[in-house]
Amino acid sequence: MEMSELRALLTPEGLDLLDSLGPVEQVADVARAVSRLRAAGHSPDLVSAVVGQAHLRAKAKGKFGDFAARMLFTRAGLEQATRLGVAARHAQRIRRAGLTSVADLGCGIGGDALAFAGAGLDVLAVDADDVTAAIAAYNLAPFGDSAVVRQGTAEEAVPTDERAIWMDPARRTSGHSETKRVSSEDYSPSLDWAFEVASRRPTGIKLGPGHDRDSLPSDAEAQWVSAEGSVVELVLWTGALARDGVRRAALVIRGDRSHELTAGADALDAPVRDLGGFLHEPDGAVIRARLIGDVARSLDAGMLDERIAYLTSDAALTSPFVQSFRVRETMPANPKAISAVLKAHSIGTLEIKKRGMDIDPAAFRKKLTLKGDQTATLILTRIGDQRRAILADRVPAAD
Template sequence: MEMSELRALLTPAGLELLDAVGTVGSSADVARAVSRLRAAGHSPDLVSAVVGQAHLRSKASAKFGPFAGRMLFTRAGLEQATRLGVAARHAQRIRSAGFTAVADLGCGIGGDALAFTGAGLDVLAVDADEVTAAIAAYNLAPFGDGAVVRHDTAEDAFETMPAADDRAIWMDPARRTSGHGETRRVSADDYSPSLDWAFDVARRVSTGIKLGPAHDRDALPADAESQWVSADGSVVELVVWSGALAREGVRRAALVIRDDRSHELTAPADAVDEPVRELGAFLHEPDGAVIRARLIGDVARSLDAGMLDEHIAYLTSDSALTSPFVQSFRVRETMPANPKAISTALKAHGIGRLEIKKRGVDVDPAAFRKKLTLRGDQEATLILARIGDRRVAILADRVSAAS
């Protein structure tokens, strides 16, 4: 969205038209909405802004739920925005550490700041892009004086802020090229603000820095807490916590969120893996946050499990235990990883619905499925994995997740 489009939208008539358009989900919906509004005589800037926002609101519901229906976005801002449920947990950490205010340096469209203000924190939200800062101001307007938005760089805002013991710092450095539409990822050396500057701030002030979950672990500060977060099965972010926001004795953490429930595994360092053992009665797939945090060994010990292969993040055990940090499967049988052998097993079990998972093998599950014979009313999971120098197919059933 360009400033001309934003100005056209931020009028009573523009916002009323946006609410009237409703959901614009598919590309076909976009084309129809544009044609309808242009035929009604609306200006090109207003049509572009209204339809673009209606489309982004539809996509944003996955991150912001019903709040998306009253927010404004840029495409780039939505892509980088924190899910509201995750941001709420960050806000609670800041509150629990005794802070009453937070400076959100690089606030984007205001996703994190929404959670901070909702938790009762006073927020200074700063963004270097004028359009993005204006959108953040709109999104945070319902909170009144509890949220102040400033168009400024993170560096200048930090240097001009008065010292305050009750204020934490939050940063979500831009990891994409500048712009409001199509953008591309940049290397860590080109983040804005720079990571060198952000980590220097974190050494001086209690800070949370949001990064991509695949960030180079060797480049993380050794004296900070690194927390990987997964939401509903996807690893969504890594947060580096410093000062009073870092928990004593914790350097590695995996926060696993499913629906409205969360579970966390913490440790003072990377966990030592358990030894490799033969495939047992159960197979366990660690959550991605556990894998990123390198806490697989701690999970294995809690399940009386071992590694299936030293290079593959699967665990195996004979004990009927599971945990919130894994997906567990009861093994039916194993066979060579070729379609003929697998189809024979599927036919014998009457399996017509099949979930296919893989790790350590170069297989396209969708293409592999077409080679299989699926017939029957039973369901199962097929796990394709490499064990040593063998490619193995494991037919299994999901075990209900631990709560």
């Protein structure tokens, strides 16, 4: 979105038109909406802004729920924005630390700042881009004077009071739509600067979940977060926002519930053992935090292979940090052998999972014979130097 489009949108006519248009969910709907609004005599800038926002609001519902229907976005800002449920947990941590205010340096469209203000924190939100800062101001307007937005760089906006610092460094090239990921050396603000601020202030720094672990400050708490099965971020916490004795954490969020595993360091891996009656797939946050060994010991399990993140046990146990499967039988990982077993079990609906094997599950499925009224999960993996297929049934998730 360009500033001319934003100015056209931020008028009574523009906002009324946006609300009346409703969500534009499919790409094909965009062209139809543009044609209809242009035929009605609306300006090109207004039509582009309204249709673009309607489409982004539809995409944003997964991150912001019903709040998306009253927010504005840029495409790049939405891609980097924190999910509202995750941001709410960041706000809770700041409140639990006894802090009442926070500076969001590099606030983007204001996703985290919304959660901070909603939790009753006094918020200063800063972004260097003029369009993005204006959109953040619109999104935070319902909070009045308790959420102030300024345009400026993070480096020049560090407050002198005792408030917490939150940073989500830009990990893409500048712009509002077609942006590309950049290397960590080109983040804005720079990580060296962000880490220096964090060394002397209570700070949270949001990074990509795959960030190089060797570059993390040794005295910070590193928390990997997964939401609905996907690892969405890594947050570094320092000062009063870091928990005593915690250097590694895996936070697993499903719906309104969350579970967390914490440790003072990477966990030692569990020994390798033969496939037992159950197979467990650790959550991605647990894998990133290198806490697989702690989960294995809680399940009386071992590693299926030292190089692959599958656990196995004979105990009928599960946990919120894994997906568990009851093993039916194993076979060579070739379509003919697998199809014979599927036929014997009348499997017509099959979930395929894989680790340690360079295959495309969708393409592999086409090679299988699926016929019957039964369901199962097929797990393709390496065990030692063998390619194996494991037919299994899901165990209900633990609370």
